Amino acid sequence: KAGVTQTPRYLIKTRGQQVTLSCSPISGHRSVSWYQQTPGQGLQFLFEYFSETQRNKGNFPGRFSGRQFSNSRSEMNVSTLELGDSALYLCASSPQGLAGGYEQYFGPGTRLTVT
Amino acid sequence: GESVGLHLPTLSVQEGDNSIINCAYSNSASDYFIWYKQESGKGPQFIIDIRSNMDKRQGQRVTVLLNKTVKHLSLQIAATQPGDSAVYFCAERYQGAQKLVFGQGTRLTINP
Numbered sequence: 704k705a706g707v708t709q710t711p712r713y714l715i716k717t718r719g720q721q722v723t724l725s726c727s728p729i730s731g732h733r734s735v736s737w738y739q740q741t742p743g744q745g746l747q748f749l750f751e752y753f754s755e756t757q758r759n760k761g762n763f764p765g766r767f768s769g770r771q772f773s774n775s776r777s778e779m780n781v782s783t784l785e786l787g788d789s790a791l792y793l794c795a796s797s798p799q800g801l802a803g804g805y806e807q808y809f810g811p812g813t814r815l816t817v818t
Numbered sequence: 819g820e821s822v823g824l825h826l827p828t829l830s831v832q833e834g835d836n837s838i839i840n841c842a843y844s845n846s847a848s849d850y851f852i853w854y855k856q857e858s859g860k861g862p863q864f865i866i867d868i869r870s871n872m873d874k875r876q877g878q879r880v881t882v883l884l885n886k887t888v889k890h891l892s893l894q895i896a897a898t899q900p901g902d903s904a905v906y907f908c909a910e911r912y913q914g915a916q917k918l919v920f921g922q923g924t925r926l927t928i929n930p
Contacts, residue, residue: 707861736917746862746907746920759916793861800916806852807918809861 705730707796707810715816721782724813728775728796734758735777736800736807737769740791749792752777753800781815789817826905828925837895839924841908846889848910852918853882853893855904862907865893895926903928 708727716722728735737749748761752771769779775796781788791814795807831837843851849870854862868875868882868891875882881894891908905925909918 738920745922746909748917748919751916761917795861806864806867808864809854811859811861 707794707808709792709794709810709813711813712811713814713816715818716784717818718784718786720784721780722784722815723778723780724792724794724815726777726779726794726796726810728777728794729808732796732798732808733775734797734800734807735771735775736795736797737777737779738793738795739763740793740812741789746793749779751800758800784817786817788815790815826923826925828927830927830929831898832929833898833900835898837893837898837902837926839893839895839906839926841891841893841921841924843889843891843908843910843921844919845910845912846886847913848919849913850911851882851884851891852909852911853880853891854907854909854920855902856907856923857904865906898926898928900928900930902926 734753736751751759755771766782771777791812793812795809797807852867853865856862866877879896883892905923907923908921
């Protein structure tokens, strides 16, 4: 079974631009979560989608948004990019999400650099 | 590969020795815990999990111990191998929540 895939793997943007990252979960998985990873803050939860609905949200500004499609693929968008948004953005999928206690399977991440 | 943390605690062990990685979690109401391994350039990889109604769980070469009294979690790796070199994260789920809260991580390096 193919793992979680994320595109693109690397991205360079300038301040003020917006960016869209994509995640394809493992086939059959309905939950997709997004995390931001930085050296200073570590891994921080952004949001989780389940069956096209945002089920939980972390403490990030409204510039960070996401959506999930009927095939469970998910996108996250960051508008008006700031230098501090430079990070590794990780997507994780699971069959039912954390409500069922299932482990999450992470993708390789998208490295976003904002200049 | 990407750096996952510039100032992580580091544990160095000899190849073949046992490793113990510790984690203090934050919420006494957390009911589910996971250990992840992250190698350079990759996303975190699930190692083992444990629920709060257990105090020990064993996998292949790994054991997780949970001490709820002091909110402490540990990961024991038996007969450490070069491929075990990575950053290890503990994560907790607050009871009823749909998200994981991750610790800062520990970098494990293996000396030949």
